[in-house]
Each structure stands twice: as C-alpha cells, then as structure tokens.
Amino acid sequence: SMTSYTEDAFDALQARTVTDVFALDPSIRSNLSASSESEQYVLRGFPLFASEVAVDGLYGMVPGRRNPIEPYAKVEVFRGPNALINGVAPFGNIGGMINLIPKRAQARRTLDATALYMSEGHVGGNVDLGARFGDEQQVGVRLNAAHYAGDLALNFTNRRADVASLALDYKAGGVRLTADLLYTSELIKGQDHHLTAAAGFQIPDAPKSTVNYGQPWTRTNSQTKSFILGASYEVLPGTTVSARYGYLDFDEYYRYTLGTLTSATGNFTSRFSLFGSRSVDETGEIALRSKFQTGPFSHSFVAAATTLYIKTFGNLPFQTPPTLANNLYKPVHIPRPAAMFTDAVAAQFDDLRHSNDRKLRGIAIADTISALDDRIRLTLGVRRQNVKMTNFDRVTGNRLTDYDESKTTYAAGLVVKPKAFWSLYGSFSQGLTPGLFAPPGSANTGTVFAPFVSTQYEFGSKVELANSMSASLAFFRINQPFGYVQPSTNLYVLNGDAINKGIEFNLSGKPLAGLSLLGGILYSAAEQQGTAGGLTDGKRPIGIPEWQINLFGEYEPAMLPGFALNATFIHTSKQFYDAENLRPIDGWNRFDLGVRYGLDLGGNRYILRANVENVTANSYWQSTSRGFLTRGSPRAARLSLEMKF
Numbered sequence: 001s002m003t004s005y006t007e008d009a010f011d012a013l014q015a016r017t018v019t020d021v022f023a024l025d026p027s028i029r030s031n032l033s034a035s036s037e038s039e040q041y042v043l044r045g046f047p048l049f050a051s052e053v054a055v056d057g058l059y060g061m062v063p064g065r066r067n068p069i070e071p072y073a074k075v076e077v078f079r080g081p082n083a084l085i086n087g088v089a090p091f092g093n094i095g096g097m098i099n100l101i102p103k104r105a106q107a108r109r110t111l112d113a114t115a116l117y118m119s120e121g122h123v124g125g126n127v128d129l130g131a132r133f134g135d136e137q138q139v140g141v142r143l144n145a146a147h148y149a150g151d152l153a154l155n156f157t158n159r160r161a162d163v164a165s166l167a168l169d170y171k172a173g174g175v176r177l178t179a180d181l182l183y184t185s186e187l188i189k190g191q192d193h194h195l196t197a198a199a200g201f202q203i204p205d206a207p208k209s210t211v212n213y214g215q216p217w218t219r220t221n222s223q224t225k226s227f228i229l230g231a232s233y234e235v236l237p238g239t240t241v242s243a244r245y246g247y248l249d250f251d252e253y254y255r256y257t258l259g260t261l262t263s264a265t266g267n268f269t270s271r272f273s274l275f276g277s278r279s280v281d282e283t284g285e286i287a288l289r290s291k292f293q294t295g296p297f298s299h300s301f302v303a304a305a306t307t308l309y310i311k312t313f314g315n316l317p318f319q320t321p322p323t324l325a326n327n328l329y330k331p332v333h334i335p336r337p338a339a340m341f342t343d344a345v346a347a348q349f350d351d352l353r354h355s356n357d358r359k360l361r362g363i364a365i366a367d368t369i370s371a372l373d374d375r376i377r378l379t380l381g382v383r384r385q386n387v388k389m390t391n392f393d394r395v396t397g398n399r400l401t402d403y404d405e406s407k408t409t410y411a412a413g414l415v416v417k418p419k420a421f422w423s424l425y426g427s428f429s430q431g432l433t434p435g436l437f438a439p440p441g442s443a444n445t446g447t448v449f450a451p452f453v454s455t456q457y458e459f460g461s462k463v464e465l466a467n468s469m470s471a472s473l474a475f476f477r478i479n480q481p482f483g484y485v486q487p488s489t490n491l492y493v494l495n496g497d498a499i500n501k502g503i504e505f506n507l508s509g510k511p512l513a514g515l516s517l518l519g520g521i522l523y524s525a526a527e528q529q530g531t532a533g534g535l536t537d538g539k540r541p542i543g544i545p546e547w548q549i550n551l552f553g554e555y556e557p558a559m560l561p562g563f564a565l566n567a568t569f570i571h572t573s574k575q576f577y578d579a580e581n582l583r584p585i586d587g588w589n590r591f592d593l594g595v596r597y598g599l600d601l602g603g604n605r606y607i608l609r610a611n612v613e614n615v616t617a618n619s620y621w622q623s624t625s626r627g628f629l630t631r632g633s634p635r636a637a638r639l640s641l642e643m644k645f
Helices: 007-013 018-024 343-349
Strands: 002-006 028-030 040-043 046-049 072-079 096-102 110-118 122-133 139-151 158-172 175-189 195-197 219-236 239-261 267-294 297-314 323-327 353-371 376-392 399-419 422-433 452-464 470-485 492-512 515-529 547-555 563-572 588-601 604-613 621-623 636-644
Touching (some): 007 018, 018 547, 040 096, 376 422
Antiparallel strands (some): 002 072, 110 636, 139 158, 175 219, 219 239, 267 297, 297 353, 353 376, 452 470, 492 515
C-alpha cells in the first residue's frame, strides 16, 4: 500500500523536514527528537534511517542525517519490502520505503518566497523559482534555496541549516533529460541526545520537554553534495529505455555526549564522544519500460538493473573520553573539555580511514497484466539481488568481516475491482536485505551483521466514497531479525526475529463542505520468535507499540474566505525498553493546532500561517526503538508569511 503527501500537506504543517510531514501518517513514528542531530523513522515497527530515503526511486542520494523538504514536490510512503524494482535499502530497512519526488518547472512560472519564525528565536526563509524556456517550453529550471538559524525550543539548542537545490529538465520528442543537484549544510549546538538505560530498574519519567540534559558545547556539523543525471528515450510508442546515475558526498563531525541511565531517580552517566564520518555513494539504474496488448490483456512491463556502492570512512579511535555523573531533572552543565577541542582532535577529523564498503546490485523483471477494463490486475516479478559488505580495521586497513550473498526473490500482487469504487488486493514480496548494523553509542558501533531475506504478506481493500472520501483497510505480516542494544553489555545484538502482524486503516477526503480529514490507525500484534532458549518468545519486540493513531483535520468556513483552522492528534501506546517486557514507557498523546489566512493583493497571493506543535507542552519518552530512549519535542510555535508573485 502507498500514500502520497504533496506540497499542500507540507504547507499546512509548515514542514521543514521530512519528519514534519509524518505527523499525518499512522504507520510512521520518529525515534529521534527534532532537536537531535539526525532524523530516524520507524515504519510499521521497523527502523528506517534518514539515509535510506530514496529520491525518485534511487537510494543513496540524500543527506545522511536530515532530509529537508524544500527541494521536493511529493513524499511517497510505500509500506512493506519494496526491493523488486528499486533495489534494497542501504542499511536493511524492510518496514517500507520513503520516496521523494523532486520539484520540476511547471508551464506557469514559479516565484515564491517564505519568511519563517520558530520559537525560540529561530528565523529564516526560502525561495522557490521555476520557469520553462524554448519555443515549446522544452527546457525547465527549478531553483530552491533556504536558510534558517537561531535557537530552538529546547534550552540552549541552536541550529543553522542551509539548503540549495537545482532541478533541470529537457523534453523534446521522445527524449527527456534531467539533472538534480543538491547541497545541504547543518550545524547544531547543544543538541538533544538519546539515552540507553542500565539494567535493574524501571525507566524514569521523561524530564520537562524544554530541559536539556546534554551539554551546551556539543555540536554536530554535516554537509551534503549530490547530483543525479537521467536520460530516457521512447524507442517505440509506449516503450521507453532509460538510464540514471547519481553521486553523493556526505561528511559529518560530532562532539557530543552519550548518556546511560543508572537509576529510576533519573541519574545517568554522560560519556563525551567524538565521531567523524564520510560517505561516498554512487548509484545507477538502467531500465526498459513498455506498455502493450496481447489479445484481451494489457501489460505494463519493466526490466531494470540497479547498483548502489557506498564507501564509508571513519575516524581513528580516540583515547578514553572523560565521563560526568548527572541527573535528568537537575542537569549539571560544565565548561567544554579542552581535550575535545585540540588541534590533534581536529587533525584526526581530517584523517578519516576506510571503514566499510556496501555494494548492492540487482536485476529485476516485472509485469502487471490487466483485464476486463482494468478491473483485474495481476503483478508478477522476480529479482536477482547481490549484497556484498566488507568491514575494515581503521587502524591497520585489514579486512575484518566480508559478506557476499546472492538470492533470487519473488513478488506477486493481485487487485480485483468488484465495483468501480471498490477494490480488493493481496500481495507477497521478498527481498534480500543488507545486514543490520550497530549504531553509534553501542559498544560495537559500526559492526555490520549478515544479510537476510525478509518477507511480507498483505491483503486489504480500498473504497472510494462520495465527496472525495476514500478509506482503506490492510492486514499485513512482516519479519526481520530482532536487534537491540543489550543493557547489561551495551552491545548491539541480534536475538531471533521480530514478527509484526498488523492491521492498518486509513481515511482521507472531505466529508462535509469546507472540512478535510486525513489520518488512520495502526494496530500491531508484534512478537519475538526464535530467541535464544525461547526465553522471550511471544514477547513484544522493543520499540513497537500496540496502537498508533494520527488524525488531521482542516476547516475552511464559508463565511470567512481565505481563512482556515487545522488540528492534529497523535497517539502512541506504551512501548517496552527491554526484550523481557518488564520495563515499559508510557503511551503518549500530542496535539497540534494551526491557522492560516490567504488573500490576493495587487495580483499576488499572500498566505499567513501560524502553527503550534505539542500545544499542551506534554513531556514524554516517544520511542525505545533499537534500545535507545528518545523524547518528544517541546511546545514550539511557527509563524510564516508566504508570498506568491
């Protein structure tokens, strides 16, 4: 199943990152706060990293830590394994796929500018320019640029972000050429950090949402430069050949703290950490797509070959850093340790060593066969996938581990439309997936585990109702090796499988004049299976709640043209921090409110928006995914003026 979010949704939420958009989606949760150094998602219960987001179907072409929204016209969410045509996600996600569609120049020129204020003193804006040129408007140019800087709602957290994107395209006859360029830069000071918890006590309540238990001198710098080139040619009516190539260079440098809770009263130990990384990604795709008839059947055929090569570099191990005893509710802030800001440290950031290679290659063939005026559609596909991963010792350069596996996997789907407004579907999909890896903060950071085959079964129904309303119901089962940070050792370990069996309901449309609704419910009956000695078989996997609910509504009163009110409700039920299900965190609710007013003046359009996230200033732990505690964001206001000339 798939959901698309467009610029209308971005604007209603005043979204500035991809994470902001997912306030609308019941199948997705963030497992890092908005004030942290990164974005990470949990899709249908399974982690998905910011670097696993695709751009127009290509992996490896986004910033490694945070995805800005300004360059993109649409965010697509595909649920379940989607490796058949686009290949596998770089780091083993199987919960689904997030795909970003770049903005392109339209027939009507674009000349938009937005000024933004966010609490507590975070200001900036963006411009969006686009036009087509030529006698037949063959050439398109779309430029987006944004700059934001200032304090965030979390105490002494400051963020500066720059984004620039350029999308070029050429269309003439059967030829189409595209080029997409992206630059991002981000500096965060005093960022929020996730925690682990030692064994032997219940998880304490989250501190007040504005309290920063990190250190004000911590900082994260990151920079991304990427481009994607594409060409396609219609060799016959309905038959197109295409090729694409992408290149990305991403680097990041951390001076930050990692905390481990040591008591139910909120005591924790901070370990100061230094981390440098660089990733050089190359991706490519060659494809043949054709639509044709064979008797009463219509076909939509595709054959594609994809490749993704990720070369990662990391810093040499630093000397044992100092630690600090602290408390969540009364944190102590100290001057920055001189040892973390020396010329020697800076030199090590400049001396990154080869640490990991990932080579993902595959060939796929799929055909969607339609009959009876498209009332029956059968999709059959097969993929041959190779995953090769190598870990290197950063000191000696020697190979530590080496995986090289190939598998043939299959996918099938059937859609039947008993009525024009009603469809039933069922699907089966497999994928050879790169192994999970130990995250920063764990004792075995960077360790990559063996590849595995994931499988999903899904069936459901969709109904198109009156008044542009649509509703869908899906039942699914999906499995993945169960990985988490073990409290007793701080090691990231694999132990059996996490199997998520769930029911997903989504609703969208306009039930009444002036009223728009969007949202849904996800119920997960997740459990562990095949654990060591069966000790935690049948228990819930870490970080997968039973219930997730999202509901967004917007009302435009007829008596006030240009005026609209919106509200968002998000609910997540309790989660467990441990595999034994003895250490829960409470469920949480979040309420957001927004208002906008638009008017036309002098031939231009002006739109004023105000949004407040977490209106009730609720303080809560939002996720325990992968064995890390992360908390929800503080109450924050956004005020913007958009000008369309």
